[in-house]
Amino acid sequence: MLALRHTTLVSYTLSVSQTWLEIVRAGSRIDVTAHGPGVGAAIFAWSLTDPYEQLSDAYTFMELRRARPSVGDHLYSTLRRPMLSLERDDADHGIDLLRHDYWWPRDKCRDALVEEAKANGIASPLQCDWPYALNIFARTRIGESGDLIDDPVATTQGTRIELRTRFDVVVAMMAAGTVSPAIDVLVDPA
Amino acid sequence: MIDLAGHQGADCVAVTLAGAVSCTRTTRARNMRLFPKIGQSIYADDEEAMLTLIEDTSPGPHGLLVPPCDPTMYRLRGAGCAHPSCHDNFHNALARKGIRLGRTPPSICLFQNIVVDEAGAIAIGINTSKAGDRLKFRIDRDLVLVVSACPNDVFKRPPLQLTDLEIAVDITEAT
Numbered sequence: 001m002l003a004l005r006h007t008t009l010v011s012y013t014l015s016v017s018q019t020w021l022e023i024v025r026a027g028s029r030i031d032v033t034a035h036g037p038g039v040g041a042a043i044f045a046w047s048l049t050d051p052y053e054q055l056s057d058a059y060t061f062m063e064l065r066r067a068r069p070s071v072g073d074h075l076y077s078t079l080r081r082p083m084l085s086l087e088r089d090d091a092d093h094g095i096d097l098l099r100h101d102y103w104w105p106r107d108k109c110r111d112a113l114v115e116e117a118k119a120n121g122i123a124s125p126l127q128c129d130w131p132y133a134l135n136i137f138a139r140t141r142i143g144e145s146g147d148l149i150d151d152p153v154a155t156t157q158g159t160r161i162e163l164r165t166r167f168d169v170v171v172a173m174m175a176a177g178t179v180s181p182a183i184d185v186l187v188d189p190a
Numbered sequence: 191m192i193d194l195a196g197h198q199g200a201d202c203v204a205v206t207l208a209g210a211v212s213c214t215r216t217t218r219a220r221n222m223r224l225f226p227k228i229g230q231s232i233y234a235d236d237e238e239a240m241l242t243l244i245e246d247t248s249p250g251p252h253g254l255l256v257p258p259c260d261p262t263m264y265r266l267r268g269a270g271c272a273h274p275s276c277h278d279n280f281h282n283a284l285a286r287k288g289i290r291l292g293r294t295p296p297s298i299c300l301f302q303n304i305v306v307d308e309a310g311a312i313a314i315g316i317n318t319s320k321a322g323d324r325l326k327f328r329i330d331r332d333l334v335l336v337v338s339a340c341p342n343d344v345f346k347r348p349p350l351q352l353t354d355l356e357i358a359v360d361i362t363e364a365t
Contacts, residue, residue: 057215058296062256067310078293080262093310100215106235129292132215142306146224146251 014175027190034155039177040137054131088162096138103176195353199340210234248323253299279338
């Protein structure tokens with residue numbers, strides 16, 4: 001799939017295991033909408049100017065002091081900068097930072113997205129420095145003794161999460177689930 | 191890993207010569223725990239175990255959530271970006287072994303007093319480990335282990351001080 005630098009609103013429909021990778025300018029809105037139950041996506045992001053400034057669970061935990069981001073929260077980069085903001089979350093804590101590989105093994109996402117970035121002339125991290133996925137439409141609950149408990153998100157047709165970019169980034173996703181097509185991705189440029 | 195005087199944090203990363211790096215996310219996901227319990231392992235990003243926890247005399251809880259302290263954190267907290275950091279300690283120590291990482295892996299924060307409640311709120315307090323508390327790990331594969339006695343004194347107030355760690359390696363059972 002081509003990675004385009006859009007100035008108008010564009011949308012994509014992703015089937016299960018299909019990837020999407022895009023340069024998204026600062027201030028743009030990214031909507032991820034479910035096509036039905038049991039769908040989601042692994043999402044990665046890095047700075048357009050520095051592929052080693054990456055979307056990070058650890059820095060988001062540190063800056064938010066919460067394990068589950070809510071509407072109004074930023075998701076942070078490895079340089080402690082707000083990278084994405086969560087503006088709508090129909091799924092009730094539908095972005096999971098606690099576990100990786102919820103939807104796909106890391107290698108599968110990485111190999112597909114590295115190739116897609118290369119094909120489109122977009123700088124990406126080396127494979128050994130590939131970022132970790134955050135999971136859209138996934139949720140993990142924390143038990144009282146530190147146990148992690150799977151807490152599936154009940155998506156339906158139209159369940160949506162909206163993110164806004166805080167600076168120029170490359171955003172990459174791989175769709176997943178039991179319904180195909182799985183998700184729509186819409187980018188509304190700044 | 192022994193906290194000699196108490197209240198001291200030990201930030202660790204492990205790297206294999208083949209390039210696998212200790213991974214907090216993989217470790218959480220494989221154990222379905224915020225931190226391994228006795229018998230569970232720290233995993234690398236290649237999904238293989240690196241270290242298995244076999245003894246813990248400390249009150250814990252230990253951390254696998256937040257990144258190591260770094261120059262940006264100290265600058266933002268008003269301590270200046272020249273303040274020593276676990277981030278710099280890791281990269282400097284790995285460089286001495288000829289290993290260079292393009293990014294800084296979130297660290298295994300031993301003795302860190304980090305608590306997450308059921309609503310997901312994260313609280314980081316002064317470490318509660320006492321003098322002589324220790325964790326013992328079995329090394330599951332050949333690796334370079336970097337330990338940084340955390341130099342974060344921004345939140346420590348007298349009489350608490352930055353203190354030493356002792357690292358003892360028993361090679362008698364290695365094959």
